[in-house]
Amino acid sequence: MKYVYPAIFTPESGGGFCVLFPDLPGCVTCGDTIANAIEMGRDALAMWLCDAEDKHEVIPQASKLADVKCDKDSFVNLIVADTVEYRRENDNRAVKKTLSIPSWLNVQGEKAGVSFSQILQDALKNHLGLESRSARKQP
Secondary structure (H helix, E strand, C coil): CEEEEEEEEEECCCCCEEEECCCCCCCEEEECCHHHHHHHHHHHHHHHHHHHHHCCCCCCCCCCHHHCCCCCCCEEEEEEEEHHHHHHHHCCCCCCCCCCCCHHHHHHHHHHCCCHHHHHHHHHHHHCCCCCHHHCCCC
């Protein structure tokens, strides 16, 4: 799920920027440079939204950019976060699932030396329209 929220960037006295999301209580971060502050803002936004999604909380509507007020030294910028992508990059914990397949299929799979877990992951990604492991860009 993609979200776009306004963030207030305020220069800090020792350098860097504080980033505050006025629509999301407690969603604050900072960065050493503008680029770093934007990246940290995207991370904080995605983390806040993932937590709200996990708790089935109502996610506040984003304010219109023109409606966000800030001090004269600060500025407002939109930040985008994709919670699906954030989870893919940051939450690769293995979760044990119990499932059933026909015995003959299990025998064939074991003979072929297949990774049942990897095949299930690839099939789920395909079924859900998500990028498969083999389709990911290699660094």
